[in-house]
Amino acid sequence: AQTVTQSQPEMSVQEAETVTLSCTYDTSESDYYLFWYKQPPSRQMILVIRQEAYKQQNATENRFSVNFQKAAKSFSLKISDSQLGDAAMYFCASGGGADGLTFGKGTHLIIQP
Amino acid sequence: AAGVIQSPRHLIKEKRETATLKCYPIPRHDTVYWYQQGPGQDPQFLISFYEKMQSDKGSIPDRFSAQQFSDYHSELNMSSLELGDSALYFCASSNEGSYEQYFGPGTRLTVT
Numbered sequence: 001a002q003t004v005t006q007s008q009p010e011m012s013v014q015e016a017e018t019v020t021l022s023c024t025y026d027t028s029e030s031d032y033y034l035f036w037y038k039q040p041p042s043r044q045m046i047l048v049i050r051q052e053a054y055k056q057q058n059a060t061e062n063r064f065s066v067n068f069q070k071a072a073k074s075f076s077l078k079i080s081d082s083q084l085g086d087a088a089m090y091f092c093a094s095g096g097g098a099d100g101l102t103f104g105k106g107t108h109l110i111i112q113p
Numbered sequence: 114a115a116g117v118i119q120s121p122r123h124l125i126k127e128k129r130e131t132a133t134l135k136c137y138p139i140p141r142h143d144t145v146y147w148y149q150q151g152p153g154q155d156p157q158f159l160i161s162f163y164e165k166m167q168s169d170k171g172s173i174p175d176r177f178s179a180q181q182f183s184d185y186h187s188e189l190n191m192s193s194l195e196l197g198d199s200a201l202y203f204c205a206s207s208n209e210g211s212y213e214q215y216f217g218p219g220t221r222l223t224v225t
Contacts (some may be wrong), residue, residue, distance in 0.1 A: 098169060104153040
């Protein structure tokens with residue numbers, strides 16, 4: 001069984017600044033993957049970034065990067081140079097292979113102009 | 114780039130009716146997943162298929178069934194619909210080795 005916890009229901013950041021969204025997880029799997037998804041008001045689920053648990057190097061995708069602390073079971077998302085288009089609900093998720101993903105409750109990110 | 118296609122995009126049904134949702138995965142993706150997202154909720158995993166065989170099962174009610182066909186498209190069949198089944202239903206697909214799940218736009222089901 002897997003659990004994913006996002007302790008920040010809502011975060012607010014000024015445009016162009018940096019924000020970090022927190023996520024902790026628990027899993028009995030030895031091989032698993034971690035993801036951050038963005039869900040804007042359109043309700044489309046957009047994959048932001050992926051981390052393989054066996055890789056020590058933190059994943060990076062342009063302005064998005066993660067801080068993966070395997071021992072602490074922590075997987076935070078850092079958004080640099082925040083833009084108005086980053087405003088959305090962000091979900092942290094874990095899963096393995098062809099198994100379904102377990103999502104956290106989400107963090108609503110507000111970008112202040 | 115081609116994305117996951119879901120049809121219909123919106124569906125209105127009455128209680129006790131049946132509904133069928135369709136999903137067409139990204140070309141060359143061999144795994145399909147179904148999720149249900151209620152209002153203000155996170156997506157809940159229902160069921161997945163790899164190479165046309167059921168791969169994993171989540172919180173799918175017994176009233177629901179699904180399958181994956183030879184062309185890799187998948188259908189979610191929902192019977193005896195209840196008001197609580199009103200939700201956004203996502204299909205996602207991935208290919209073996211990547212396991213990045215790409216989501217379709219969703220089907221919004223309203224049960225009245």
